[in-house]
Structure formats: structure tokens, C-alpha cells
Amino acid sequence: MKNKIDFSQPLVVLAPLAGYTDLPFRAVVKKFGADLTISEMISSNALVYKSEKTRKMIEKxxxxxxxxxxxxxxxxxxxxxxxEILNDIDGIDGIDLNCGCPAPKVFSHGSGSNLLGDLKKLEEILSTVKKYNKKQYTTAKVRIGVNEKIPVDIAKAVESCGVDFVSVHGRTRAGKYKAPVDYDAIRLMKEAVSIPVIANGDIKSYDKAREVLEYTKADGVMIGRAAIGNPWIFYQLKYGVENIDQDKKREIILEHYDEVLKFHGIHGAVMFRKLLHSYSKGYKGAAEFRDIINRISDEKVMRDMIENFF
Known part of the structure; x- marks a missing residue:
């Protein structure tokens, strides 16, 4: 089977982000430069107990x-x-186990970053994914610890389960999204294992991505929150351009809007408001623009507003 994921060049990956990395957003970043896209985090329970909403989240x-x-x-x-349910769905190339989500409701269920506090448990769950997964790739997304930093232990535990690569967010669970990202920890993990390691955390620009790759020697970068309102970061990284012109930005925003309508239907225009809040940051007249779009639910009017503002 031909390797679909090629690590001969650093990969640029879209991180899974609950509430944001739905099909429309993933389609847009894919078109404009992401090498690999990952679904929003899916609860195993919801999948097994046949949640319709969960099934829709998997569509690609x-x-x-x-x-x-x-x-x-x-x-x-x-x-x-x-x-086993995912095995029967076509078009999925791999299954990733979330061992990094810091959200209290995920953590208190014993999932996400909770697994980092019990590496035996992490190995048991990840080995289960590896054992039953019939897709080409098994991967894991981790942080560097719960409260204490134990990056090397985590990297070795994950590697021992036979995964194809690991993505690491360089903060502990306690560090949420605020603590400084520990790129040294990512570098140590990269040195400790022979599988590819993808660096994640505060990679907000073309320059930062280059710097992190150079410093950690990681095999790729994963971009999550920095892509919201800024999906052209994938275009910048893919094509090595530092500045994106306004026309390209407008093209990407409209493409995103059209994809949202196509996937979510009539409700799409209202859903797109929060995304326009992000897109309009830093623009002159952004506050007024937000006020106006917050009252618009007609998709044609909304599209005109986007075309005129950007």
C-alpha cells in the first residue's frame, strides 16, 4: 500500500478543534495548502451509541x-x-487517539489529557486502537504531561504502541492554552523516538513555523487556533510566501462561506457569523461590520456583505 503521508518534507497539518474544524473549514485549508486534515474530536461513546450528529462530523x-x-x-x-465502526467507513486513512484535550468534561471522563497521568492506561487504549484499526495509519495527539512535564516518557509510551507518528502540543494539561509552549520538550521527544513527531502550540505565522521546525527538528507543524480567521497560514507555509494579498484572502473567505452553506444548509449564514468575527479582526470598521452581520441570516445578503467588506 502506497504511503499517503510523505515525511520527506515537513508536513503542514490542521489540528482538530472542536466547533471549528468541520468539513467546510477542512476543505478550505486543504485546498489552500494543508497536507493533512483531521476531524474534530469524536467521542467513542457517541459513535458507538449511534449519534447522528457524530456521524455527520466524520463526513469528509x-x-x-x-x-x-x-x-x-x-x-x-x-x-x-x-x-470497528470507522473501519467500515470509506475514505478514512487513519485513526488518531486524543491524549491531549484539557477540557474539564473530557478530562473528568478519563479521556483526553487524563491518559497522560496514567501511561499504562494510555498504552492499553492506544494499543487497542492499533490492534483493531484496519486503516493505514494509527496516530496519537498528546501534551507533555498533566501537571509535571514528562515528555520523553510519553513519547516512548506512544511509540511502544506501534503508532505511525505522534503530534505533540508543547504544554501540560495544567498549562491549558496560556502557558509558554515548551519547544525544548518537543525537541527531547523527537530525539527520544524514531517515529515522526509533529510540533503543535502557538505556531501563528510563517516565520514561527520555520523557527519551530528548525529548533525542534520536528517532522511537521500542526496548526489549530492560529488558523481560525487566518486559514491562509496554510497557503503561506505551503508556498513559502510571507504576505497574502487582499484578493487571495477574500477568495478564501468566500470559499469558506460557500462550503459552510453547502454543508450546513440554510443555517450556514448564521453559523458563519462567529467566523466573520475572527476574519474581520484588525480591519477598519470591524466593530460596525460585526454589529450588522449579527442581524443577518439571509445567505445572499451575507455574501454581499462579505464581498463588500473584504
Whole structure:
């Protein structure tokens, strides 16, 4: 089987972000330069207990190739059942286990970053994914610890489960999204294992991505929150351009809007408001623009507003 994911050049990956990295957003970043897209985090329980909403979250755009679905879970039987459901869905190239989400409701269920506090448990769940997964790739997304930093232990535990690569957010669970990212920890992980390591955390610009790759020697960068309102960062990284002109930005925003309408239907215009809040940051007249769009639900009027403002 031909390797769909090629690490001969550093990869540029879209991180899974709950509420943001839905199909329309992934389709846009894929078109404009992301090498790999990953679904929003999917609860194994929700998948196994046949949540319709969860099934819809797994759908992918035809352009998403390769495409990985990320699951969270802490019960090996339910995780196995979730993997078996995904095995039967075409177009998925890999399954990623979330071992990094710091959200209290995920953590208190024993999933996400909770697994970092019990590496035996992490190995049990991740090995279960590996054992039953019939897709090409098994991967994991981690942080560098719960409260204490134990990056090397985590890297070795993950590697021992036979994963194809690991993505690491360079903060502990306690560090949420505010603590400084520890790129040294990512570098140590890269030195400790032979599998590819993808660096994640505060990579907000073309320059920063280059610097992180150079410093950590990672095999790629994963960009999450920095892509919201700024999806052209993938275009910048892919094509090595530092500045994106206004026409390209407008093209990307409109493409995103059209994809949202196509996927979410009539409700799409209202859903797009929060994205326009992000897109309009830093523009002259942004506050007025937000006030106006907050009252618009007609998709044609909304499209005119976007074309005129940007």
C-alpha cells in the first residue's frame, strides 16, 4: 500500500478543534495548502451509541486525502467498537487517539489529557486502537504531561504502541492554552523516538513555523487556533510566501462561506457569523461590520456583505 503521508518534507497539518474544524473549514485549508486534515474530536461513546450528529462530523470533503478521524475514549471495549465502526467507513486513512484535550468534561471522563497521568492506561487504549484499526495509519495527539512535564516518557509510551507518528502540543494539561509552549520538550521527544513527531502550540505565522521546525527538528507543524480567521497560514507555509494579498484572502473567505452553506444548509449564514468575527479582526470598521452581520441570516445578503467588506 502506497504511503499517503510523505515525511520527506515537513508536513503542514490542521489540528482538530472542536466547533471549528468541520468539513467546510477542512476543505478550505486543504485546498489552500494543508497536507493533512483531521476531524474534530469524536467521542467513542457517541459513535458507538449511534449519534447522528457524530456521524455527520466524520463526513469528509472529496479533496481531503489523506484524512484522519480523531477519537477520544478511555474504555478499551468501547474504543474497540468505535474503531470497528470507522473501519467500515470509506475514505478514512487513519485513526488518531486524543491524549491531549484539557477540557474539564473530557478530562473528568478519563479521556483526553487524563491518559497522560496514567501511561499504562494510555498504552492499553492506544494499543487497542492499533490492534483493531484496519486503516493505514494509527496516530496519537498528546501534551507533555498533566501537571509535571514528562515528555520523553510519553513519547516512548506512544511509540511502544506501534503508532505511525505522534503530534505533540508543547504544554501540560495544567498549562491549558496560556502557558509558554515548551519547544525544548518537543525537541527531547523527537530525539527520544524514531517515529515522526509533529510540533503543535502557538505556531501563528510563517516565520514561527520555520523557527519551530528548525529548533525542534520536528517532522511537521500542526496548526489549530492560529488558523481560525487566518486559514491562509496554510497557503503561506505551503508556498513559502510571507504576505497574502487582499484578493487571495477574500477568495478564501468566500470559499469558506460557500462550503459552510453547502454543508450546513440554510443555517450556514448564521453559523458563519462567529467566523466573520475572527476574519474581520484588525480591519477598519470591524466593530460596525460585526454589529450588522449579527442581524443577518439571509445567505445572499451575507455574501454581499462579505464581498463588500473584504
Amino acid at each position: 470533503s472529496p479533496s481531503e486525502d489523506p484524512y484522519i478521524v480523531q477519537i477520544a475514549g478511555n474504555n478499551k471495549d468501547i474504543v474497540r467498537d468505535a474503531v
